[in-house]
Amino acid sequence: MASEGKTHKVRQGTADWFRMAGDMMCEAALDAGLPPDLTVSLVERYTDGTELPEGLVQGIRFDVSHGQPSFRVGVRVDERADVTVEVTAAAARRLNELYSTDPDYDAARRRFLSTGEMRVESDTTALDGVLEAVHDPIVDRTS
Numbered sequence: 370m371a372s373e374g375k376t377h378k379v380r381q382g383t384a385d386w387f388r389m390a391g392d393m394m395c396e397a398a399l400d401a402g403l404p405p406d407l408t409v410s411l412v413e414r415y416t417d418g419t420e421l422p423e424g425l426v427q428g429i430r431f432d433v434s435h436g437q438p439s440f441r442v443g444v445r446v447d448e449r450a451d452v453t454v455e456v457t458a459a460a461a462r463r464l465n466e467l468y469s470t471d472p473d474y475d476a477a478r479r480r481f482l483s484t485g486e487m488r489v490e491s492d493t494t495a496l497d498g499v500l501e502a503v504h505d506p507i508v509d510r511t512s
Contacts, residue, residue, distance in 0.1 A: 453491065
């Protein structure tokens with residue numbers, strides 16, 4: 370049993386971890402007061418991820434439809450969205466160990482983008498506020 374004041378940690382890459390991240394993203398999107406006409410989608414997939422039931426692999430699909438957020442744990446290998454992020458499990462792990470204010474975070478992100486360990490297709494601007502709001506709390510909850 371966790372003691373009061375301690376954050377329950379979830380092992381990265383598990384279905385529970387992706388659910389935790391998706392719940393946080395939905396909460397951040399609702400708190401952000403997204404425009405009611407905003408419709409945008411994001412897929413983040415581990416390129417070397419474990420296969421999940423129903424032909425899915427480790428990852429998350431996050432959708433905002435008319436300002437309302439939702440998510441699904443697991444994505445298809447070829448699934449695309451308005452924003453598609455492909456990342457190795459090791460690169461994702463490293464980024465989820467670093468807070469956004471840590472200079473190593475930006476350096477690691479740039480390195481992963483330059484080596485191809487991380488690829489981002491399309492402009493993330495519509496979701497930047499949500500993604501920024503959840504990064505550090507996800508780091509807090511990741512084991």
